[in-house]
Amino acid sequence: MNIERNPGMGLNLDWIESIQVNKSATERRAATLGTRRSVKKQNQVAWLLKAITLIDLTTLAGDDTEQRVKRLCAKAKNPLRHDLVEALAIADLKLTTGAICVYHDMLSTAASCLKGTDIHLAAVSTGFPAGLTPMHLKIEEIKESVKAGADEIDIVITRKHVFAENWQALYDEVKAYREACGEAHMKTILSTGEISTLRNVAKASMVCMMAGADFIKTSTGKEAVNATLPVSLTMIRQIREYHERTGFKVGYKPAGGISKAKEALVYLSMMKEELGNDWLEPELFRFGASSLLGDIERQLEHQVTGHYSAAHRHAIG
Template sequence: MPVAPHPARFPRNPGIPLDLDWVSSVQANTSAVERRAGSLGARRSVKKDYQAAWLLRAITLMDLTTLNGDDTRGKVRRLCAKAKRPLRQDLVEALGVQDLNITTGAVCVYHDMIGTAVEALEGSGIPVAAVSTGFPDALSPFHLRVQEIEESVKAGAAEIDIVISRRHVLSGDWQALYDEMRAYREACGEAHVKAIISTGNLGSLRNVARASHVCMMAGADFIKTSTGKESVNATLPVSLTMVRTTREYEARTGYKIGFKPAGGISKAKDALVYMSLMKEERGNDWLEPDLFRFGASSLLGDIERQLEHFVTGRYSAAFRHGIS
């Protein structure tokens, strides 16, 4: 039985008609964005009990992910077991969080592994997310990309991470991007859709901002930085730019859009910086899994290692915190 996305606290974004005047007016002050992004890690520090609490929250915001050519059903089942019990029991007891039922936000896999993940997560309340639309390059025929979404939803995926066609952004064909994203949104039905902007391929923060706006206008529930396969994935300047587009979109339409940085976030300290960004720019609502996710594979291991240090005062070897 497919698990629904996390219960929404707010109305889902239905999309709006494409507003080309709005899109063409969108700009990005790169030097100001980089200056603001550079200040985040330097000015904000979370220590001791507060750091442990933030790291526990970070676990609940993860899309625990495996997207490799050597994925097997056994590997996915082990990943799902980790998603259900992300911390060793001795750490759970030492931290006093036995009653919180801490799990990851979702498990993200390729289409072929959806059935395995749905079965392994049955009864846990953890949704399965699937990458789709010719991930990671979106170069398969369009009708097959749409069909892939439909098949993944039918197989039990509650969330679909789609990849936009970068060429539409690079050529400024906003109508084509809107129409593509709209078709993906319709194919998802009740499943929530995360639009992967592939920021490392777009050339400028202005393109990132405009693509983000068009995807939200077309009905995206989340906007996501990267596939994790590009040479440059999530960065703070790109993330700040995208987060601010969600703020502007909400101000104009009233709809809250989620944000997912993905690729390259593998250390607990990085997760804390991104959470600080969300809290400062968007507030506490964006520290919940219905509005913020990390696309992560190795991040959980480092968070568990840091929590063990908090409990024992000693750092353990990374191999003691395997993911799958």
């Protein structure tokens, strides 16, 4: 799918100040998402296979090693066991995950492992996860990661700009990050669990899109609260509003806490209903996850055998 990249626009403070969120209505809608319909049998297989292609397979631990990253890349290239691929008759799909996401230090290892594939390589940057390092170092970190092979950069915003409603400062920051990314696509992490209100989430989402974000992303995965359905609804409705008013499509990435196949199906149905089929492609939707793939594989094995296997039989890295 060929998506014209969001170029951003000037900061429109009148637009930002007009944004409102009906918290109770958003929460009611979110509560119905997992109960209104279910996907069964072959349809569920198709949706779960789609979910695999949307995963940013991630390792962001302090004890990461080159060997762990190599194993993760091998899993990204072959996300399902060979016997399941044969049983499901999907060898022709050449299934892979959407991306591998790592710290800068692991980029060279990952780039070497992914050479010759279409799997994207993402690096977390700008003082991830807190984002409190000096600005010039954040800019240099982005540039170094792009130079090391990352074609996607996951940046974190400075949360104090949101608390102070200093939208100009947030806009200027994100715009500078976008310029530093160059041709690499930028996913902007809002850390929604730390910016308090759905109104803050909505306004920060719009500011980041105005500044040129290619994706807006919920969380670092390190917060006490990560991706939730009310937050996701709030963010994707801002994406819809931005697209309706500018014509540009911005991607969405929920991250942190999405570990079950059933949850992935809820997110997929929400994206389809709220934004349409274009947002069911990796160019516009990703899951930031580490253990989700293992549970999807477990569910697919159940479809083949009729039995649930132990989780340890579906290791990720």
